[in-house]
Each structure stands twice: as C-alpha cells, then as structure tokens.
Amino acid sequence: MSSEESMCSICNVRESSGFSYGVLCCGACKMFFRRALFVKNIDTCRQKGECIKKCRYCRFQKCIQAGMSYTPTENLLELKNNDSLSAFIFNLAHQDELRKYQLMNCRYDGDPTVAEIAEHNTPLNFTKKPDDFPMNLGEWIFITGLTSLNYLKKFNHVNMLNASDRHFLLKYSFFDMSIFTDSMRACEKGEGVITFPDGTEVIRAEVPGLEQKFLNGIRCRLAARVNELKVTKEEFLLLSAVFFCNPGLPGISESGRGILSTYQKIYTSALLQYCLLTYQQTGPTRFTDLLSVLQVVTKTRQDISYLFILNSIRGPPSALKKIFIFR
Amino acid sequence: MSSEESMCSICNVRESSGFSYGVLCCGACKMFFRRALFVKNIDTCRQKGECIKKCRYCRFQKCIQAGMSYTPTENLLELKNNDSLSAFIFNLAHQDELRKYQLMNCRYDGDPTVAEIAEHNTPLNFTKKPDDFPMNLGEWIFITGLTSLNYLKKFNHVNMLNASDRHFLLKYSFFDMSIFTDSMRACEKGEGVITFPDGTEVIRAEVPGLEQKFLNGIRCRLAARVNELKVTKEEFLLLSAVFFCNPGLPGISESGRGILSTYQKIYTSALLQYCLLTYQQTGPTRFTDLLSVLQVVTKTRQDISYLFILNSIRGPPSALKKIFIFR
DNA sequence: AAACGAGGTCACTAGGTCAC
DNA sequence: GTGACCTAGTGACCTCGTTT
Known part of the structure; x- marks a missing residue:
C-alpha cells in the first residue's frame, strides 16, 4: 500500500480524505x-490539456x-430544492458530453465481459482513436455499447449495488441505453432514421426472410417517437436515469431491488418536477408522454434481439464482442 | 504578541491585512x-536609502x-495573458538583481544548515561586507551558495511545501543554482571559464591524480554551453524556475511532488510561451535547447562532487560549511 | 462508539473598482 | 498613482445523519 493510494485522484496534490461523490x-x-455543480461557473477551456490548478x-x-456523480437527496418536489435538480442535470449533461466525445473520438482496447466491467468501480479506459481508424458496423456497435456502459456505471445507484447486482443491472440496461442514445442523435440531426455518426446504417439493409417493414421499425420507430415528442436534452438525461434504474430486472437481489427502487423514485420525481417547472399545467401530460418512450425502447430492443437470433442461426458464427453475450 | 507583529512588513505604517504574495x-x-509588476514603472532611486513612502x-x-513573489496562475499560452508572463519575468529579474548585489556586497554571519534555512520562511539576513573584507575560494563558494538559497527560497512553490520537503528541495537544488549563476556570469563577462567576481578560480588549479581535462570540464563545460546558446537573462530566469522545481528529488513526500509538478508545469509553459513569442517559428527548438542545459548543469555538479570526495579523502579535513554537507 | 460522507461555515487571498 | 473597499474562489474545519 503505497502512499500513492491515498492521494487525491483529481488534483494529485493533497491527501485524499475519503470517497466523495x-x-x-x-x-x-x-x-x-x-x-x-451548483454555481455552474465553468467556462470552457481553449487548449484541452493538463491544466489542473490553472x-x-x-x-x-x-x-x-x-x-x-451527484444525486439529489432532498425532496425535489419542493420548489426550494430547485438548485439540487439543476445541479443534477448539470452533472448528467457533462457525463453525457463525455460519452459523446468518447463515442466520436475514442476506441477501446480489449474485449471485456460486462461482469468484468461491473467488477471495478473505476471508469473504462478509452484511448484516442487515430484519425484513420477504420470504423465499421461492428466497431460502432461496440463503442456505442462501451460508452453507454461507462455512462451508466457512474450513477450513484450503480455504485451502491454489490458486484453481482451491478453486473445484472448493467447487462440488461446498457443495450437499451445504446438504442436510446442512437435515437436522440438521429433526432438532433433532424433525421428519422437511426445511423451511426459517420452515416453507417445500424443494421444491414436486408435480411432474408424478414419484411422490410420490420427492419424499418428497428431503424425508425424510436427515433420517430423521440422526434414527435421533441424530447429535449434535459429530458433525455433524466429519462436515462429513470429507465436504467429498473428494480425489476432478473437476477438482482432483494436488497438491490430496494436500492434501485429508492433511487428510481428520486429520479422519477426529478423528471416530474422538471416537467412541472418547464411546462406548467401541461407538465403531468408531458411527464407520462416521456415515460411512455420506455415502451418503444423495449420494443425496439426485442426486435433487434429477434433479428440477431435469426442472423446467428443462419449466418456464419460472427466474432461477437463479449459484452453482447446476454446469456 | 505585540501589535508590532501585525504591522505591514513593507511600510510598517499600516496594519497588515494578511499574507499577500x-x-x-x-x-x-x-x-x-x-x-x-504589471506596469513596470519603477525608476531607480538616486540616494539608496530609507525613503519608504517617498x-x-x-x-x-x-x-x-x-x-x-508573483506566480502566474492563468493559462500562459493564451496571448491575452502576456502581461502575467512579463510580470513574472520582471519579478524574477529583480530577485536576481538582489542576489547579484548580495553576492558582490554582502557577507553572512554564522554557519547555518540547510534545514535551519528551510525552517523559517523569511529571507536570509545578509550584512554589508566591509570594503577590506578578505575573500577567498571558500568564502566565495559560501556566499554563492547562500545567495542561491535565498533566491530559491522566495519562489512560491518553495513556500507551498512543508518544512521537510522544503529542506530536501533546497538541499538538492541550491548547488546547481550556484553553478548555473556562475556560468551565466562568465557568459555575461564574455569569458569561457567560470570564475568568481574578483577573478578567483572556482577550483584550485591542480588536483593530484586528476587530468587537467577533467578539471577544465568543470571550469568550462557549462559556461561554454550557455555561451554557445547565448542564453539571455530572461531565459536564465525562467530556466531557474523550471530547473529548481524538480518533483523527482529524493526525500520529497507524495504531496510535495504533486505541488512541484503543478508549478513546474506553469514555469515550463511560461518558458515555452516566452520562446514562442520571441523566436516565432524557431521557438520550439529554442525551448528544447534551453531545457537541455539542465543535463550540463547536472554533469558539472557530479564532476564537482567527485572532485570534492577526492579532496576530502586525501586532504586535511577542511572546515566545510554546513550547507555543503549533503548526507 | 467509531468511521464515513454530505453539506455548511468561515477565514483567507488574488484581483478588480473607484473616489481621491 | 494610491489605497480603501468589494467580490469570487478556495480549502480547512465543523456538524450531522447514517452505517457498522
């Protein structure tokens, strides 16, 4: 146990005082x-570099x-706790910016399992992607999954769980998160079809034996719904917390379920409060509309899952990355 | 605790408001x-005397x-912070003028250890040297060391350290600083051989058992390199900050290393920015050339150290000043 | 009762402002 | 140019509730 262990992992100047956030x-x-988080007085820095203290x-x-990662604890439905809500959103916004940055600019060396990722509670180690790095469908799916995992891992509720529960939560959540971010990106680009950042289609154009309508449902259904509702960035952030804090997933222990349902209540009330503040009297409707998006995410994942099974039965065995092995 | 304690140590007229710079x-x-520092509107005074307020x-x-002592905190690589850089240099220039003045005109009563010097964070107390004060090799080495220590002590990074870290940093830095100033002086005089201000040789002419070539290396190598590069006064000042803020020295605690590496980054970027502004497209080359001088400083110190060990083995035990006891 | 972490308080200092 | 005064960011320290 070197003294290294007890140094602050942010500034590396002072001794660490323990775990905070x-x-x-x-x-x-x-x-x-x-x-x-509370004052939000962070201006962007010109040269992205190592300028701690400066x-x-x-x-x-x-x-x-x-x-x-900050999670509000107070009762968010009280107006005086508005600061906590906006601090929470500010926090999530920056986590999401990092996710997008990593999606666009990074790669990951190796082929970890979700269990391995769930084991340590440190962020994933992405490395800068060379400009000429060849991206294909598989690479995009992989990096989308890993950046989603990295995003989800930072939630406080994830870190409260034991390794096993964390494993199951991530395993059954991260792919939905990937789909959801894909759709938000399409929406931001003003497109009705999900594609990867460089234009790569998320699924191959044709699959023998499947109707085009079915495939188009995968490509468009969620994006269309998100577009229709004009889901804002803030709403997306809060929804990502609510959706992926699901106490009902298989494999999770009784105590894990308790933790998740506690946090899900917090996130849900954060979303509700956000809707009430933003939309006034139509807030409750907006709230339920937003929650209904989860159905579409789930439906889309099920369709992809079916497509995937078909492919794996008839196609040649593909070199599937380990995070996508769900059984 | 008299009210004396809380008086301003500069003007001694107003109450002190706390520590500034x-x-x-x-x-x-x-x-x-x-x-x-920022306006640089300081004309020299006719009668050097007690004319505070006047x-x-x-x-x-x-x-x-x-x-x-002022240390820039902003990002020096931004052009709008050019004022900070020049204020920093102006500050160092005056600290260095004081060092030179003390080297030429002062003496120090006593024989402190580096630990003692590191303990208090007040400047060393030099006294005016009588005109007929006899200088010899030992005296020159001693006053050079002490004025170097006094110069280094004023850096902000030195005052950030705890007493133990400060002790180690000064102990393993000040002699290199001495060597470096000796060489700059030779360069300014247009000489290729290091000597003390009155012409005294820095090492005795001959040491039995050592080649003349080795001794000449000590006398000339660093001065030659400094001369070759035509290191300017400003570059010397910035280099003195970069060199003597070494986080890698033995004995320094983990937190001390953190502080030093933070400051070294600031100083390094100050030097780089200075080179870029002064030399335009050849700035980066100049920057690395300047940094390479450190190797020569180190090599020279090692040679001197070897020479010293030889002398102490065979010669009579000399009355070595305590600051030069390195173990 | 001891350790831990969230959150609050306060003294401190760099830097800016403005009347003189 | 000067100095009283102001402001914002900082970090040491404290309190309190929770967990073990």
Missing part, C-alpha cells in the same frame, strides 16, 4: 465539484472523467 | 507590488527583499 479525492476537490474547466473535466 | 503586509503595499523604487526594493 463516488470518487477517492481530497476535501478541496470535493467542494470544488459541489460548487461547480484551469477550472480542466479540473471539472477531471472530476467528470473520474466518475464524480 | 507570500509576505505579511497591508493591502496598500500588496496593490503597490502588483501594480509595479520613493517608489525603494518601496519596491523592500517588497523584493521581503520576498514578495
């Missing part, structure tokens, strides 16, 4: 992160990358 | 120092002597 760090960096933006980025 | 002083003297030069000198 899920990360081993010092009291100063803890307070810095808290204040940044640049507040880079220090905050280090917090985000290290997985620092 | 590393020195206990009042708000007025703090602002004076800051403005002086003469801006003497007031500024008091700031420098008291150890007031």
Whole structure:
C-alpha cells in the first residue's frame, strides 16, 4: 500500500480524505465539484490539456472523467430544492458530453465481459482513436455499447449495488441505453432514421426472410417517437436515469431491488418536477408522454434481439464482442 | 504578541491585512507590488536609502527583499495573458538583481544548515561586507551558495511545501543554482571559464591524480554551453524556475511532488510561451535547447562532487560549511 | 462508539473598482 | 498613482445523519 493510494485522484496534490461523490479525492476537490455543480461557473477551456490548478474547466473535466456523480437527496418536489435538480442535470449533461466525445473520438482496447466491467468501480479506459481508424458496423456497435456502459456505471445507484447486482443491472440496461442514445442523435440531426455518426446504417439493409417493414421499425420507430415528442436534452438525461434504474430486472437481489427502487423514485420525481417547472399545467401530460418512450425502447430492443437470433442461426458464427453475450 | 507583529512588513505604517504574495503586509503595499509588476514603472532611486513612502523604487526594493513573489496562475499560452508572463519575468529579474548585489556586497554571519534555512520562511539576513573584507575560494563558494538559497527560497512553490520537503528541495537544488549563476556570469563577462567576481578560480588549479581535462570540464563545460546558446537573462530566469522545481528529488513526500509538478508545469509553459513569442517559428527548438542545459548543469555538479570526495579523502579535513554537507 | 460522507461555515487571498 | 473597499474562489474545519 503505497502512499500513492491515498492521494487525491483529481488534483494529485493533497491527501485524499475519503470517497466523495463516488470518487477517492481530497476535501478541496470535493467542494470544488459541489460548487461547480451548483454555481455552474465553468467556462470552457481553449487548449484541452493538463491544466489542473490553472484551469477550472480542466479540473471539472477531471472530476467528470473520474466518475464524480451527484444525486439529489432532498425532496425535489419542493420548489426550494430547485438548485439540487439543476445541479443534477448539470452533472448528467457533462457525463453525457463525455460519452459523446468518447463515442466520436475514442476506441477501446480489449474485449471485456460486462461482469468484468461491473467488477471495478473505476471508469473504462478509452484511448484516442487515430484519425484513420477504420470504423465499421461492428466497431460502432461496440463503442456505442462501451460508452453507454461507462455512462451508466457512474450513477450513484450503480455504485451502491454489490458486484453481482451491478453486473445484472448493467447487462440488461446498457443495450437499451445504446438504442436510446442512437435515437436522440438521429433526432438532433433532424433525421428519422437511426445511423451511426459517420452515416453507417445500424443494421444491414436486408435480411432474408424478414419484411422490410420490420427492419424499418428497428431503424425508425424510436427515433420517430423521440422526434414527435421533441424530447429535449434535459429530458433525455433524466429519462436515462429513470429507465436504467429498473428494480425489476432478473437476477438482482432483494436488497438491490430496494436500492434501485429508492433511487428510481428520486429520479422519477426529478423528471416530474422538471416537467412541472418547464411546462406548467401541461407538465403531468408531458411527464407520462416521456415515460411512455420506455415502451418503444423495449420494443425496439426485442426486435433487434429477434433479428440477431435469426442472423446467428443462419449466418456464419460472427466474432461477437463479449459484452453482447446476454446469456 | 505585540501589535508590532501585525504591522505591514513593507511600510510598517499600516496594519497588515494578511499574507499577500507570500509576505505579511497591508493591502496598500500588496496593490503597490502588483501594480509595479504589471506596469513596470519603477525608476531607480538616486540616494539608496530609507525613503519608504517617498520613493517608489525603494518601496519596491523592500517588497523584493521581503520576498514578495508573483506566480502566474492563468493559462500562459493564451496571448491575452502576456502581461502575467512579463510580470513574472520582471519579478524574477529583480530577485536576481538582489542576489547579484548580495553576492558582490554582502557577507553572512554564522554557519547555518540547510534545514535551519528551510525552517523559517523569511529571507536570509545578509550584512554589508566591509570594503577590506578578505575573500577567498571558500568564502566565495559560501556566499554563492547562500545567495542561491535565498533566491530559491522566495519562489512560491518553495513556500507551498512543508518544512521537510522544503529542506530536501533546497538541499538538492541550491548547488546547481550556484553553478548555473556562475556560468551565466562568465557568459555575461564574455569569458569561457567560470570564475568568481574578483577573478578567483572556482577550483584550485591542480588536483593530484586528476587530468587537467577533467578539471577544465568543470571550469568550462557549462559556461561554454550557455555561451554557445547565448542564453539571455530572461531565459536564465525562467530556466531557474523550471530547473529548481524538480518533483523527482529524493526525500520529497507524495504531496510535495504533486505541488512541484503543478508549478513546474506553469514555469515550463511560461518558458515555452516566452520562446514562442520571441523566436516565432524557431521557438520550439529554442525551448528544447534551453531545457537541455539542465543535463550540463547536472554533469558539472557530479564532476564537482567527485572532485570534492577526492579532496576530502586525501586532504586535511577542511572546515566545510554546513550547507555543503549533503548526507 | 467509531468511521464515513454530505453539506455548511468561515477565514483567507488574488484581483478588480473607484473616489481621491 | 494610491489605497480603501468589494467580490469570487478556495480549502480547512465543523456538524450531522447514517452505517457498522
């Protein structure tokens, strides 16, 4: 046990005082992160670099990358706790920005299982992708899955679970998260069809024996719904918390279910409060509309799953990445 | 605790408001120092004397002597922060002028250890040297070491460290600083051989059993390199910050290493920015050339160290000053 | 009762402003 | 140019509720 172990993983200058917001760090960096969330006084930094102590933006980025995560505890339906809600959203927004950045610019060395990813509670180690790195359908699916896993891993409710429960939660959630982010991206691009950032189709154009209508449902159904509702970024962020904190997934222990349902209540009330504040009297309707998106996510995942089974029966055995082995 | 304690150590007229730029002083003297650095409107004073309040030069000198020290915090690579860089250089230039003055005109009573010097964070107390004060090799080495220590002590990074880390940093740095200043002096005099200000040779002419070539290496190698590169005063100042903020020295705690590496990054980027501004497209080359000087400093120190060990084995036990006891 | 982590408080200092 | 005053960011320290 070197003294290295007890240094703050953000500033690496002071001794760590323990875990704060899920990360081993010092009291100063803890307070810095808290204040940044509540005051939101983080200007972007020109040269993205190692400028701890010099640049507040880079220090905050280090917090985000290290997985620092804030969850409101107070009753969010009380108006005076509005700050907690916006701090929570600010936190998620930066986690999501990091996810997008990693999706676009990074690769991952190796082929881990979800169990391995769930084991350690450190963020995944992405590396910068060379400009000429060849992307194909498989690579896009893989990096989308890994960045989704990395995003989900940072939620406080995930870190509260034991390794087994965490494993099951991630295993049965991350693919839905991938689908959901794909659809949000399509929506932001103003497109009705899901594609990867470079235009690659998410599924091959034709699969023998399946109607085109079925395939188009996979490509378009969720994106269409998201588009129709004009789901905002903030709503997406809060929904990602609500959806992927599901106490009903198989394999999760009784105590795990308790934790998840506690957190899901928090996230749900955050979303409700956001809707009420933003849409006034139509807030409750908006709230239920948003929740209904989960049905479409699920339906889409089931369709993809069916497509996948068909492919694996008739096609040649493909070199499937381990995170996509669900049984 | 007399009220004396809380008086401004610069003007001694107002109450001190706390520590500013590393020195206990009042708000007025703090602002004076800051403005002086940024506006650089300090004309020299005719009668060097006690004219605080009357003469801006003497007031500024008091700031420098008291150890007031400014370190840029902003990102120096942004052009708009050019003022910070030049303020930093202006500050260092005056600290260095003081060092030279003390080297030429002062003596130090006593024989402190580096640990003792590191303990208090006040400047060393030099006294004016009588005109007829007899200087010899030992005296020159001693005063060179002490003025180097006094110069290094004022850096902000030194004052950030705890007493133990400060001790180790000074102990393993000040002699290199001495060598470096010796070489700069030779270069300024247009000489290729290091000597003390009155012409005294830095090492005795002959040492039995050692080749003349080896001794000449000590006398000339670093001066030759400095001469070859035509290292300017500003470059010397910035290099002195980069070199003597070494996080890798033995004995320094983990947190101390963190502090030093943070500051070294600041100093390094200051030097790089200076090179880019001054040399345009050849700036990066100049930057690496300058950094390479450190190798020569180190090599020279090692040679001297070897020479010293030889002398101490065979010669009579000399009355070595305590700052030169490195183990 | 001891350890832990969230959150609050306060003294401190760099830097800015403005009347003189 | 000066200095009293103000502001914002910081980090050491404290409190309190929870967990073991």
